[in-house]
Amino acid sequence: MSRLRLILGDQLNVKHSWFREPERSASGDVIYVLMEVRSETDYVVHHAQKVLGIFAAMRGFSNALQAAGFRVHYIRLSDADNQQDFIGNLRQLINRFGITRIERQQADEYRLESLLLAAPEQLGVPVRVVDSEHFLTDRTTVAKKFAIKVPRMEFFYRELRKQYHILLDEKGQPLGGQWNYDQENRKRWKGSPLLPEWYTLSADLTELWSEIQGCGVKTIGQAQAADFPWPITRAQAKAWLAHFIVTALPHFGEFQDAMSTASSRLFHAGISFALNIKLLHPLEVIHAALNEFNAGKVSIATVEGFVRQILGWREFVRGIYWSRMPDYAHANVLNHHRPLPRWYWNGDTKMNCLHHAISQSFAGAYAHHIQRLMITGNFALLAGCAPDEVDAWYLGIYIDAFEWVEMPNTRGMSQYADGGLMGSKPYAGSASYINKMSDYCKNCHYQHSLRHGENACPFNSLYWDFHARHASRLSTNPRMAMTYRLWQKMSEEEREKILAQAQVYLERLDDL
Numbered sequence: 001m002s003r004l005r006l007i008l009g010d011q012l013n014v015k016h017s018w019f020r021e022p023e024r025s026a027s028g029d030v031i032y033v034l035m036e037v038r039s040e041t042d043y044v045v046h047h048a049q050k051v052l053g054i055f056a057a058m059r060g061f062s063n064a065l066q067a068a069g070f071r072v073h074y075i076r077l078s079d080a081d082n083q084q085d086f087i088g089n090l091r092q093l094i095n096r097f098g099i100t101r102i103e104r105q106q107a108d109e110y111r112l113e114s115l116l117l118a119a120p121e122q123l124g125v126p127v128r129v130v131d132s133e134h135f136l137t138d139r140t141t142v143a144k145k146f147a148i149k150v151p152r153m154e155f156f157y158r159e160l161r162k163q164y165h166i167l168l169d170e171k172g173q174p175l176g177g178q179w180n181y182d183q184e185n186r187k188r189w190k191g192s193p194l195l196p197e198w199y200t201l202s203a204d205l206t207e208l209w210s211e212i213q214g215c216g217v218k219t220i221g222q223a224q225a226a227d228f229p230w231p232i233t234r235a236q237a238k239a240w241l242a243h244f245i246v247t248a249l250p251h252f253g254e255f256q257d258a259m260s261t262a263s264s265r266l267f268h269a270g271i272s273f274a275l276n277i278k279l280l281h282p283l284e285v286i287h288a289a290l291n292e293f294n295a296g297k298v299s300i301a302t303v304e305g306f307v308r309q310i311l312g313w314r315e316f317v318r319g320i321y322w323s324r325m326p327d328y329a330h331a332n333v334l335n336h337h338r339p340l341p342r343w344y345w346n347g348d349t350k351m352n353c354l355h356h357a358i359s360q361s362f363a364g365a366y367a368h369h370i371q372r373l374m375i376t377g378n379f380a381l382l383a384g385c386a387p388d389e390v391d392a393w394y395l396g397i398y399i400d401a402f403e404w405v406e407m408p409n410t411r412g413m414s415q416y417a418d419g420g421l422m423g424s425k426p427y428a429g430s431a432s433y434i435n436k437m438s439d440y441c442k443n444c445h446y447q448h449s450l451r452h453g454e455n456a457c458p459f460n461s462l463y464w465d466f467h468a469r470h471a472s473r474l475s476t477n478p479r480m481a482m483t484y485r486l487w488q489k490m491s492e493e494e495r496e497k498i499l500a501q502a503q504v505y506l507e508r509l510d511d512l
């Protein structure tokens with residue numbers, strides 16, 4: 001009897017109980033299988049760095065397992081007998097190795113979980129599903145809870161703080177007296193303190209890149225194959241995290257919402273790829289930050305802000321995803337259907353904020369949260385772009401994009417297509433927000449202070465047009481009362497000019 005243990009490309013968790021004795025034996029009955037397949041490279045057009053990063057990390061993981069004495073079978077993209085999908089390859093391996101049972105970890109994406117749930121019937125062997133041992137919440141429990149009522153993220157997060165005893169005093173109250181320090185975390189960055197250096201990695205992945213290209217995989221963005229900048233092994237990911245904790249974490253909180261042409265990352269961690277493919281465990285990231293706080297090197301506001309992203313938001317979006325799929329993938333309560341403007345695919349727009357956020361994403365497969373939410377996401381929301389297109393764009397372009405985390409953030413948080421599960425109001429902002437939090441506006445073709453007229457910033461008229469269009473749904477939301485009061489306070493003539501300007505821009509979105 002031989003068992004096959006399937007490891008997906010985002011399940012590179014060397015700490016998984018699978019890899020403890022006594023299974024470690026090159027001659028044992030357990031064979032670990034990893035496979036590069038076209039069904040994964042082609043379900044959306046991915047950034048070149050995402051395909052490269054995942055395959056390089058899978059190959060590294062496979063080598064590490066073999067070196068540790070495990071029996072591993074690795075299928076490369078270019079292998080002649082690669083069936084290019086999971087079921088086809090598994091069928092072949094069952095015959096080849098006399099497999100009588102398959103074991104697999106829960107897949108994080110609905111698409112893959114559904115496909116693999118059908119495996120026992122299609123393959124004629126039993127399949128045992130185990131936890132990926134990565135997340136801090138049990139997905140079935142949370143999904144059941146969220147299916148009845150989705151709590152606000154803040155309360156969900158407080159419960160997890162209590163459960164994991166994080167940043168609490170001896171009475172179980174929040175350390176420092178507050179659960180949330182968001183108010184202190186909203187500064188613009190004006191050049192000081194100095195930017196941290198990125199942790200430098202430069203793996204040569206040119207051979208792998210030639211193989212991927214040779215197979216005809218379609219990608220977007222720059223590959224940077226000769227000098228690959230992202231962590232692809234656990235050792236690299238740990239070193240990257242340690243570097244971030246010392247150099248950037250101390251200022252993470254203050255400048256969490258800031259944007260700058262001087263840096264794509266500012267004081268953010270850049271760890272989402274390593275986390276999502278499970279080279280890092282969320283708890284080890286949280287503890288690394290807490291240690292720095294306990295050593296007096298970072299403030300409570302910063303450490304709380306950082307912990308909230310991982311313990312709070314990351315687990316929360318997963319709960320939303322698993323409680324609402326598959327319907328979530330079609331949510332579009334605002335009935336938005338416009339195509340994404342063509343410059344989302346090359347950054348070629350006169351709007352400096354969008355030009356920067358998009359060009360940077362094509363070059364580096366990365367943008368930080370506020371760029372994703374308040375620049376690219378915000379514009380697509382205000383312009384009424386179709387959530388399906390917006391989703392596909394985000395799922396493709398970022399190295400950390402896996403549907404369970406990408407979709408609630410995009411469709412829910414940034415496009416409000418779920419009607420308010422992710423956030424109590426749409427994240428819509430005008431140029432005044434962008435100008436407050438960035439240096440983008442000062443060198444822009446458009447005037448951030450103008451709502452209409454020549455070179456008026458498109459964000460302004462589109463912002464008001466969005467609110468006017470959706471007044472019947474949004475104006476009764478108490479959190480939006482102030483916005484609608486401001487709109488009502490404007491003269492009729494001013495409102496007409498703004499709406500007319502928005503129409504002009506909406507008719508020529510591709511040329512903005």
Ligand SMILES: Cc1cc2nc3c(=O)[nH]c(=O)nc-3n(C[C@H](O)[C@H](O)[C@H](O)COP(=O)(O)OP(=O)(O)OC[C@H]3O[C@@H](n4cnc5c(N)ncnc54)[C@H](O)[C@@H]3O)c2cc1C
Nearest residue numbers: 268269270271272309313314368369372373400401406409
């Ligand atoms: C429209 C949109 C799409 C997004 N798509 C993705 C995606 O595909 N994959 C992804 O991992 N994140 C996504 N996010 C969340 C967030 O933007 C990224 O996790 C973050 O920018 C990654 O960079 P970082 O590691 O420097 O994060 P930091 O700002 O340094 O935060 C540290 C970590 O906290 C976690 N985190 C922070 N915010 C969130 C969040 N809202 N949801 C889940 N985890 C969070 C991430 O694991 C991140 O690595 C998206 C956000 C938006 C608004």
Ligand code: SF4
Nearest residue numbers: 351353440441444457
């Ligand atoms: S003026 Fe408008 S378009 Fe230009 S950078 Fe500012 S917000 Fe963006």
